[in-house]
Amino acid sequence: MPGFVRPIATAAGIACLAVSIAFLSAGGALAQANQAPPSQAAPAPAQQAAPPPAQEAPIKQIALTEKQVQGVLAAAKQMDPIVEKLPDDGKPDPGIATQLDGVAKKNGFASYDDYNNVIDNINMLLEGFDPVTKKYVGTEAVIKAEIAHVQADQKMPAKDKKEVLADLNELLKSPAPAIEHKGNIALVTKYYDRLNEALSEED
Structure with a gap:
């Protein structure tokens, strides 16, 4: 079974997402800057650069059906205590995998992957979704609105603002x-409040 924890983001969390990306990007750049220059001799197989990670498969x-949405709402809280047991390396033991599948099936899904x-x-x-109007406006519009919000924020330190804006523009x-x-x-509009609350808690 593929990974058991998938990132969950909401429109209200775009800013947090951007900040997270800022730190990740900075860390990646630092790691590249600290790499030693390549040796003139042919590198040993163990020293060869690892292939780039495979891109995440598209969704x-x-x-969606109303039954599926209701199933997600019912399953989310049941999933939380099980997901908390997942190890950081993302390799759950078979017992946890079985529990996750069991909750998914109990709530109308074929498997945890289906869920x-x-x-x-x-x-x-x-x-x-625009978190204020609770209407679907598209991801691009949400990001542009967040850019305007960050630009107008007088309390955010200039360095943080620069990084967040760079990441939002990259998005x-x-x-x-x-x-x-x-x-x-x-x-999703019909169940927006409940879904936003349930999935934010699961995150």
């Missing part, structure tokens, strides 16, 4: 995939 978009795919589809939409360069099933928007 398999599905037409996660529904979560991914819901989160893809939540990221495009704009990677547009979110088009929503294939437009009916999902109305369904």
Whole structure:
């Protein structure tokens, strides 16, 4: 079974996401800067650069049903105490995997992977909701609004503001995939408050 913990983000969490990316980007750049220059001799196999990590597979978009959304709401709280047992290396023991599958099946999903795919589809939409109006405006509009908010923030230190704005602008360069099933928007809008609360807690 693939990874058991998937990132969950909401429109309200775009700023936190940007700050996190800022720290990650800084760490990556520092690591590259500290690398020793390559040796003139041919490197031993163990010293060769590791291949770049595979890009995350795109979300398999599905037409959500009300039953699935209700299943997510029911399962989220049950998942929390189990997910907390997951080790940091992301390799749960078979017992935990069985528990996760059991909760998923109890709430109408074929497996924990099936549950996660529904979560991914819901989160893809939540990221495009304006947290104030609670209406779907698209991820790009949410990011642009957050950029304007950060630019107007007089209390944020200049260094932090620069980093957050750089990361938000970087996010704009990677547009979110088009929503294939437009009916999902109305369904998530109907359950917006409950989904936003449940998935934020699970995160």
